[in-house]
Amino acid sequence: MDIDRIIRQMARDAKQAAGVISRCATAQKNQALTNMADLLEQQAETIFQENRKDLKRAGEAGLSRAMVDRLTVTGETIAAMAGGIREVAAYADPVGTMGETRVRPNGLRVSKMRIPLGVIGIIYESRPNVTIDAAGLCLKSGNAVILRGGSEALHSNRALAGIIGQALESVGLPAQAAQVVPMEDRTAINVLLAQEDFVDLIIPRGGEGLIRFVVENSRIPVLKHYKGVCHVFVDHTADLQMAEGISFNAKVQRPGVCNAMETLLVHEQVARDFLPAMARRFESAGVELRGCPKTCAILPGITPATDADWPAEYLDLILAVKVVANMEEAMAHIARYGSNHTEAIITSDYRRAHRFVRDVDASVVLVNASTRFNDGGQLGLGAEMGISTSKLHAFGPMGLEELTTRKFVVLGDGQIRE
């Protein structure tokens, strides 16, 4: 079948390009990135033109306003993409870095060197800027990449792929190091997920449906998170003003993202002091509250929460609120309904902070800070490729380092094993 043949050839080409790109000098990679940023700006008109084709189709297909928004490439989008790529160029190159050397009793010197993973497949929805961001991060970390965006963005993504290819070739690197899957047919994804001889890692980015599809069909390791059901637990020892500021930020600052708070847990000793003012502030921001019976008793008139609310990822101005008898109940609730993504405690008690940090099973655990900080840039990793709630390889935001692995380097002077 034709799709089969095309995808297999792309994967094979990517593997070969990965060998070249894994060994190329940092300066060469940085020059390619800088050229990519320049080309994006120079060829903005072409990108707009191709993007309009996607938008026209989206209009005909009756896509939602939100989807059309995400699909639209503007001058600002171009500037953000170019700026992001220039930032990636400025990051330190992880490839080839080595940590401490251990000296063995027989004199062997053992260390580890960071190396690229090889070929990374990214499967994503809608936003064309992912094409540029992902290509930039993969290139900088010495990996080849195969990009499979949503079919609704096909024209835009192909135009961006053209620019990425030009940037690579402008410094003598193979354009096959970053390829966009050129067809809409979903079969292409299945074929890609079967190329375990050529592709080393798959990263799906999008809704839970897409991610489950990828996990179930992939023979290649997958790094992903399904969803972010993040909690803030306001302990009875919390500074309540701080708790209010953090809770508000965690819910309202950008409600549509995975590290936004979905459920607020409040220690019952402070619930009566904390909740009324907090609720007023939420209501003034248009947040709909859904409370447990104890919450409803304190905040009469709010919607009672149902069983469907506790595991919900609203991604919207909706918040479930639960009053808990103690920290154990809060932690049990998080263990049951959390998604191992981001969990925060607000407390002024050392032992409780220590225990929460130690025992809560999430990729990022915070004390006295907003859940919104689970983000590669915010945590100092630079740009990120996504967040992993899988524990294998990477847990939490994935930056350049997480797109690499380490091999052992052993330097001897004739050692043999006895």
Added chain:
Amino acid sequence: MDIDRIIRQMARDAKQAAGVISRCATAQKNQALTNMADLLEQQAETIFQENRKDLKRAGEAGLSRAMVDRLTVTGETIAAMAGGIREVAAYADPVGTMGETRVRPNGLRVSKMRIPLGVIGIIYESRPNVTIDAAGLCLKSGNAVILRGGSEALHSNRALAGIIGQALESVGLPAQAAQVVPMEDRTAINVLLAQEDFVDLIIPRGGEGLIRFVVENSRIPVLKHYKGVCHVFVDHTADLQMAEGISFNAKVQRPGVCNAMETLLVHEQVARDFLPAMARRFESAGVELRGCPKTCAILPGITPATDADWPAEYLDLILAVKVVANMEEAMAHIARYGSNHTEAIITSDYRRAHRFVRDVDASVVLVNASTRFNDGGQLGLGAEMGISTSKLHAFGPMGLEELTTRKFVVLGDGQIRE
């Protein structure tokens, strides 16, 4: 179906036990390990008795001498198992350790804490000592484990599982933290590989057939290596006496293991000086050589190598030998036939050593040392759970640290995201 129900319940129990064991104190885990070692010695007779049942069946089934040897538990086996477990008790506990803290411009303090992976499934063949070694490493690293040994060792493994359970319960830990699959039916493996809600990692240990079966059927991440086709490249700049010592050790010291050399690559500038003496030494140790045409021209009378020899993992006293025109040819041969496992160069030239280390894609790359050092104990990791040639999560020998992952810990004093 009954197997289905039993395995699912084991997986569910393991997940629950993992929560307990992930949080328990180092001293408690060490006490359980020490008790396990003591119980092994005290109950040696029971183990022998159960082992004799397996041996009787093996005799009836006509298992090979080698397989019966691996299956046999002797007083020495018991002593080795007990000694291994006491060593694991003495290792530093990785769980809870934290690396450097990064301070962000807004004052957030960001670090990473090592945590267990959760539930690990080990699928292995024959040797009953793996049951004890794997249980010890998983317990020390805070993971629960489900062990599925070969059906030929079922009685022995059940007896060992009894001891592991007693040791856990002797310190108040749940016996479900280390369970042996109690039935022979291979369906049990398929059911285990589908428990992605409860099992976090699968490690298969055994022949390539078993490993391929596991990879193809698992919905859980798998860490594995298929085989070790390891090379030693003797550069023209090598100290030839050192090259002889290392090559001999890499092939002969223990030929049946994955880090033994399978192919010797020799730079043609030194082939005539190096090969005759090397060949005599190999022949005196009973090693059969299979040479490329250039090798056969230097060593008349040896078997010519065929296309089947270059990718072969002999695990035996057989060695393929190839004379190469230069280092590029050696590295191209390794890239084509190597298994990303262990590769060594013998050289006295700095630039060539540097280039080999940087460009050869293997979990362990050595300069002037034997391939036999790709081993957790030899590289300073302590005991190991196996060797990974997958690049995700771990690449190379997996010790206690590789059985853990890291979560982000973020300490703030009220930070919110702007």
